[in-house]
Amino acid sequence: xxxxxxxxxxxxxxxxxxxxxxxxxxxxxxxxxxxxxxxxxxxxxxxxxxxxxxxxxxxxxxxxxxxxxxxxxxxxxxxxxxxxxxxxxxxxxxxxxxxxxxxxxxxxxxxxxxxxxxxxxxxxxxxxxxxxxxxxxxxxxxxxxxxxxxxxxxxxxxxxxxxxxxxxxxxxxxxxxxxxxxxxxxxxxxxxxxxxxxxxxxxxxxxxxxxxxxxxxxxxxxxxxxxxxxxxxxxxxxxxxxxxxxxxxxxxxxxxxxxxxxxxxxxxxxxxxxxxxxxxxxxxxxxxxxxxxxxxxxxxxxxxxxxxxxxxxxxxxxxxxxxxxxxxxxxxxxxxxxxxxxxxxxxxxxxxxxxxxxxxxxxxxxxxxxxxxxxxxxxxxxxxxxxxxxxxxxxxxxxxxxx
Amino acid sequence: xxxxxxxxxxxxxxxxxxxxxxxxxxxxxxxxxxxxxxxxxxxxxxxxxxxxxxxxxxxxxxxxxxxxxxxxxxxxxxxxxxxxxxxxxxxxxxxxxxxxxxxxxxxxxxxxxxxxxxxxxxxxxxxxxxxxxxxxxxxxxxxxxxxxxxxxxxxxxxxxxxxxxxxxxxxxxxxxxxxxxxxxxxxxxxxxxxxxxxxxxxxxxxxxxxxxxxxxxxxxxxxxxxxxxxxxxxxxxxxxxxxxxxxxxxxxxxxxxxxxxxxxxxxxxxxxxxxxxxxxxxxxxxxxxxxxxxxxxxxxxxxx
Numbered sequence: 001x002x003x004x005x006x007x008x009x010x011x012x013x014x015x016x017x018x019x020x021x022x023x024x025x026x027x028x029x030x031x032x033x034x035x036x037x038x039x040x041x042x043x044x045x046x047x048x049x050x051x052x053x054x055x056x057x058x059x060x061x062x063x064x065x066x067x068x069x070x071x072x073x074x075x076x077x078x079x080x081x082x083x084x085x086x087x088x089x090x091x092x093x094x095x096x097x098x099x100x101x102x103x104x105x106x107x108x109x110x111x112x113x114x115x116x117x118x119x120x121x122x123x124x125x126x127x128x129x130x131x132x133x134x135x136x137x138x139x140x141x142x143x144x145x146x147x148x149x150x151x152x153x154x155x156x157x158x159x160x161x162x163x164x165x166x167x168x169x170x171x172x173x174x175x176x177x178x179x180x181x182x183x184x185x186x187x188x189x190x191x192x193x194x195x196x197x198x199x200x201x202x203x204x205x206x207x208x209x210x211x212x213x214x215x216x217x218x219x220x221x222x223x224x225x226x227x228x229x230x231x232x233x234x235x236x237x238x239x240x241x242x243x244x245x246x247x248x249x250x251x252x253x254x255x256x257x258x259x260x261x262x263x264x265x266x267x268x269x270x271x272x273x274x275x276x277x278x279x280x281x282x283x284x285x286x287x288x289x290x291x292x293x294x295x296x297x298x299x300x301x302x303x304x305x306x307x308x309x310x311x312x313x314x315x316x317x318x319x320x321x322x323x324x325x326x327x328x329x330x331x332x333x334x335x336x337x338x339x340x341x342x343x344x345x346x347x348x349x350x351x352x353x354x355x356x357x358x359x360x361x362x363x364x365x366x367x368x369x370x371x372x373x374x375x376x377x378x379x380x381x382x383x384x385x386x387x388x389x390x391x392x393x394x395x396x397x398x399x400x401x402x403x
Numbered sequence: 404x405x406x407x408x409x410x411x412x413x414x415x416x417x418x419x420x421x422x423x424x425x426x427x428x429x430x431x432x433x434x435x436x437x438x439x440x441x442x443x444x445x446x447x448x449x450x451x452x453x454x455x456x457x458x459x460x461x462x463x464x465x466x467x468x469x470x471x472x473x474x475x476x477x478x479x480x481x482x483x484x485x486x487x488x489x490x491x492x493x494x495x496x497x498x499x500x501x502x503x504x505x506x507x508x509x510x511x512x513x514x515x516x517x518x519x520x521x522x523x524x525x526x527x528x529x530x531x532x533x534x535x536x537x538x539x540x541x542x543x544x545x546x547x548x549x550x551x552x553x554x555x556x557x558x559x560x561x562x563x564x565x566x567x568x569x570x571x572x573x574x575x576x577x578x579x580x581x582x583x584x585x586x587x588x589x590x591x592x593x594x595x596x597x598x599x600x601x602x603x604x605x606x607x608x609x610x611x612x613x614x615x616x617x618x619x620x621x622x623x624x625x626x627x628x629x630x631x632x633x634x635x636x637x638x639x640x641x642x643x644x645x646x647x648x649x650x651x652x653x654x655x656x657x658x659x660x661x662x663x664x665x666x667x668x669x670x671x672x673x674x675x676x677x678x679x680x681x682x683x684x685x686x687x688x689x690x691x692x693x694x695x696x697x698x699x700x701x702x703x704x705x706x707x
Contacts, residue, residue, distance in 0.1 A: 107672050107674075114464065140462060208567065214651070251658075256657070257656065259651055259657055267549075271549065386461065387461065390462075397672055400660075401657070401660045401664065402659070402660050
């Protein structure tokens with residue numbers, strides 16, 4: 001680098017000379033290297049560990065507290081902003097609950113806490129509700145504590161089909177909180193004839209007006225079901241990538257307008273999309289807020305059923321309190337009270353009967369208390385291995401990102 | 404005062420005082436510590452992460468330190484369209500912002516000089532959008548320009564666009580969003596230089612029989628160069644890395660994804676931290692190279 005000639009003005013020239021002198025001497029270079037080394041040391045503090053952490057000791061006897069991280073609008077709230085069922089729980093057991101709407105996405109929540117989890121540290125929550133597949137990942141990595149089922153006698157009310165799941169054999173680490181279907185919905189005014197299957201979404205009259213979910217298991221689960229695959233059963237790369245080809249084609253052809261998470265609701269409201277793959281509970285809520293505008297159906301060839309599950313993070317010191325809390329919410333009367341507010345499917349047997357007493361119309365809503373015929377159509381996406389999850393997620397994200 | 408002391412030393416060229424006051428160093432310490440903690444450390448961490456290799460039980464998001472330079476080759480092969488698209492969109496948005504901002508800044512800074520009240524009012528209007536969150540403004544545009552909105556249905560009724568045309572989720576929407584969101588960053592620096600523009604130079608130009616266009620090209624533009632450079636940099640750099648406008652949740656669609664969206668997906672969804680880190684390093688380096696070439700060519704190194 002050739003130094004530029006100095007300006008003519010002597011004072012400026014001197015200023016420039018002085019500035020140059022301080023620029024990069026051997027000493028400053030060394031100091032810089034020292035700073036770099038310090039930064040390196042700091043950077044090395046982040047984790048890379050491959051060993052599984054151990055559970056923190058339980059202090060539930062002395063510390064009557066549960067810190068519960070959950071999704072937004074996922075529990076009963078009264079007009080004053082209190083949580084009636086939680087207040088009743090505290091009055092009954094003396095256990096204080098710090099309820100936080102901290103989860104707005106499985107991945108972002110995981111990204112926030114994973115480093116503490118890997119070290120077995122407290123993440124500031126004793127109970128977290130996450131979706132099946134994410135719970136599966138936590139269990140695989142050893143980030144959860146094993147529950148003492150003797151402390152949760154009401155778990156006998158868990159609906160039989162959820163008593164044993166692939167990601168948590170015997171339900172030792174997780175307990176369902178609420179669940180829902182993914183199916184298809186359409187705008188009744190614009191599409192009076194309605195839709196019956198995923199295939200109908202690909203019709204020429206809907207070009208550019210179809211939305212699908214950015215949740216891989218729901219969108220792919222519906223497309224695979226439509227192709228005749230039992231998504232809960234034994235399938236592999238062939239079936240998955242055949243469905244990927246279908247989605248890729250529909251996106252490339254402009255049939256699918258957009259691929260979104262929670263914000264797909266805005267597209268339905270402003271009618272950018274007239275039909276979409278959606279979550280059942282949202283449609284109940286959308287219809288309540290915007291006039292009865294949409295219809296929802298679980299396609300005959302199959303929709304997906306998912307649950308959000310309680311789990312106790314490895315660093316929590318209040319496991320027994322959490323077990324008490326779960327037991328409380330498995331009381332059918334309490335479960336009905338929550339179901340009346342959140343519009344998702346409760347996993348508690350007897351809640352429907354309890355809901356009859358509160359609101360018969362609610363108890364007959366197929367999206368909240370589905371009958372056996374509806375339930376039979378919905379399947380749980382089979383548990384993936386770590387390698388499959390990486391491969392399938394990458395292929396799906398490839399479509400979301402386009403090229 | 405300081406200058407007087409200073410010029411005394413000019414006789415012995417390099418004999419200028421090299422005393423380092425301990426107080427000055429002490430005052431610098433918080434700044435240096437801040438930079439080491441919040442800039443240098445993350446940067447080093449990012450660089451190290453970008454070379455990580457899969458490890459542990461080989462599951463999602465498990466990586467350990469290594470020197471896997473192939474990460475860079477892989478992300479460039481997989482995502483070069485997104486990299487090109489980012490800089491393309493950012494360039495178009497910067498040029499559009501400059502074209503819209505220059506006359507505006509010129510009006511506020513030069514023509515409106517006689518009316519300070521008008522000047523301040525217009526400046527407030529330029530800054531006013533900042534009072535509302537960036538996200539909300541972008542979402543509002545998405546609503547305003549949705550398929551069944553007044554704007555789009557009227558355009559269709561007037562046959563100005565095809566009946567099945569739409570706006571949200573297209574490249575046009577993303578570039579529109581980028582231009583709109585970054586225009587104040589262009590207008591304000593332009594305004595500050597144009598506001599100080601010495602009109603006597605323009606008069607002198609006219610006196611020497613230069614046509615108005617020549618006066619503009621040979622006097623106004625060179626004199627406002629600092630503003631142009633600052634404005635384009637302030638627009639281009641954040642626009643190239645922006646991931647809100649192009650996000651599928653805002654104005655973008657699956658075929659408008661920019662490098663920021665790719666980094667987000669790799670980091671948050673795929674938990675492929677090395678790929679996300681490598682892309683960030685690439686984004687930074689490319690911006691650095693582009694900016695230094697630009698600054699060199701526009702002859703404004705003294706400004707930086």
